[in-house]
Amino acid sequence: MFRPVLADVPPDIGIDAILADVQDDGVSAPASDVDGLRSVVVRAEQDGVELSVVVLAANPVRDSQLRDIATEVGKQEGGTVLVLSPSWVGTYSDTLSRVTVEDAQDKAYTGNAVASADNFLGAITRPDPPYGLITAALVLLVGGVAAVSLWARSRRSAATVDGDVDAR
Incomplete structure (x- = not known):
């Protein structure tokens, strides 16, 4: 034990x-x-x-x-x-x-x-790292990447829809 x-x-x-x-x-x-x-x-x-x-x-x-x-x-x-x-x-x-x-x-x-x-x-x-600032930067970075991805995806979808309409 x-x-x-x-x-x-x-x-x-x-x-x-x-x-x-x-x-x-x-x-x-x-x-x-x-x-x-x-x-x-x-x-x-x-x-x-x-x-x-x-x-x-x-x-x-x-x-x-x-x-x-x-x-x-x-x-x-x-x-x-x-x-x-x-x-x-x-x-x-x-x-x-x-x-x-x-x-x-x-x-x-x-x-x-x-x-x-x-x-x-x-x-x-020594001072602690600025964890709040680091967290805010990471959130902004992830949000920015998500926004750019969504924008690129919507552009591709719009181009595909336009291409399908033109093909008819």
Whole structure:
């Protein structure tokens, strides 16, 4: 019988230590990544996004645990949280839609923490495509094609009727 796995944070992950680290600069990561990630967090602030980035040295047992870690950090810190491990990405946001965050998450699979965070930020701050305008253009295009087809068909029908009348 299938039973869903409860949300959990791996026991070897110290959420309190991560929270303490994130509080001062929005970053909890190995020293080699901290400066680059701080610059991403500062750019996020300039764009009006409260971003925290957590980088783990190893993958947890399940990729979903990264989302659980992000949720725990996000519940305490607020804003948007990006958690990276060598192979996986987890996110949480109390300000952005899940669709936006998951789309941005897909762009964060690079294997490099700073590049991943940069890609994530770029995806959550770029404007959405103008779907209303695109839809209106498609409707006009389809309507135009239908009108031209109807006009051409009626011209052919009229020519055929005229040809039948002339032949008699």
